Amino acid sequence: MSESPTEFSIGDLAREFDLTTRTIRYYEDKLLLKPERRGKQRIYSKADRTRLKLILRGKRLGWNLDEIFEVIQLYNSPDGEKRQLELMVKKIGHSRTTLLDQQEDIKMALQELDEIEERCSVQLQQLITHANTQEV
Amino acid sequence: MSESPTEFSIGDLAREFDLTTRTIRYYEDKLLLKPERRGKQRIYSKADRTRLKLILRGKRLGWNLDEIFEVIQLYNSPDGEKRQLELMVKKIGHSRTTLLDQQEDIKMALQELDEIEERCSVQLQQLITHANTQEV
DNA sequence: CTTGACCTTTACGTTAACGTCAACTTAATC
DNA sequence: GATTAAGTTGACGTTAACGTAAAGGTCAAG
Incomplete structure (x- = not known):
């Protein structure tokens, strides 16, 4: 079976989704992503990658980053x-x-x-x- | 029968579509609108109003003004x-x-x-x- | 004839979403 | 272990899509 990776570098994601690393860091600035850190290095999980997909879908629909943030919040089920x-x-x-x-x-x-x-x-x-x- | 107006001032359109006149003039700058002039005053026809509707629909779909321009061109059937x-x-x-x-x-x-x-x-x-x- | 409601052009200001260095550290490779 | 590739944090630059203010023209109502 082909192994699918469980974590990603910022470069991995940039390549996969045709973004610059600057863009991905900017999304973090705007609180759209919160990757783990290994030292100073950012480590992205599968969940982070999924969030990034959501962000890009929002962009394709013409939403700005604040709107996208709002919608992404919906995916984090609240505390009840x-x-x-x-x-x-x-x-x-x-x-x-x-x-x-x-x-x-x-x-x-x-x-x-x-x-x-x-x-x-x-x-x-x-x-x-x-x-x-x-x-x- | 209720008369529906055949021409509009820039203020009319601004009110109807909840835009500023600045915005409508900006769309003209970008060649998205070409109203007639009565002296210096802009006079918008029904066709102009329809174009404006198209512009706003494009905006709702997240297109930028250049993309909207391209699509609007499609509505002007070519010379054959x-x-x-x-x-x-x-x-x-x-x-x-x-x-x-x-x-x-x-x-x-x-x-x-x-x-x-x-x-x-x-x-x-x-x-x-x-x-x-x-x-x- | 002046007041008020519109309209005009010109021009500088603003914000979001990045781009583009620079200066530096860390990781991988020959 | 030197080189190279990739990552880091600033910080300033850029562009689209308007906002905003200045300075003035037009026209109907009082």
Whole structure:
């Protein structure tokens, strides 16, 4: 069986996700990551790597680092205090609303792209047809 | 029948979309809008207003203004030159890929939110149950 | 005719998210 | 054990997307 590594250097992650180490350290500054240390060296666990994936997904959806921080907090289940749990449920709802709105935007954008492409195809087809009739 | 306006001032649009006039002028700087002028005054048509909506949708999806410019260009059907049309079809495909990727990210994020919320609900339910049994 | 509500351009300021040195330490390799 | 590759902490630089303030033009209402 192929061994999958259990810990990573900052360079490992930078290579894997095509980031600079500067970027990964910046995310730590912003409290998005908290790797262990071996001396001064940063050691990233599988969980850290997963968090980084979450960060990058947030970026692809256009969220800023503060927003991403908020959402990542949701993944750390709270200590079981009622007030905390209720606040969490509220934040989850808010996050879901944002996502559903984005989903709607994407649906409409895709529809419009289809229409535009359709018109393009028709025009291209016409060009080809006319070219052929002229050749003959 | 209620009349819907056919042209808009910069203040009209700012109010409607909750933007500053500075922002709208900035979009013009970046060639995302090209309103008519009455003297020095900017006059926005319905088409301009639609473009602004497209810009804001792009923003909600996390695109920068250059990317938004590219996509908006797709809405201006080209002059019918074959080379142009083909390039356009290619850009449409690229844009669609981006959107589909985002759609996938959102799907996964929503699934994870569901799981997190489920765990929260269970914990809250447990809290309530224990509170009740203690009260009796 | 002046007041107030809008509009204009010009220009400098601000913040997030890094990039880019520099100066140094630690780890791996020949 | 010297070299080289990778990691560390500052600290200053950069760019996009506006904010903000200055200085002024236009036009209807009182």
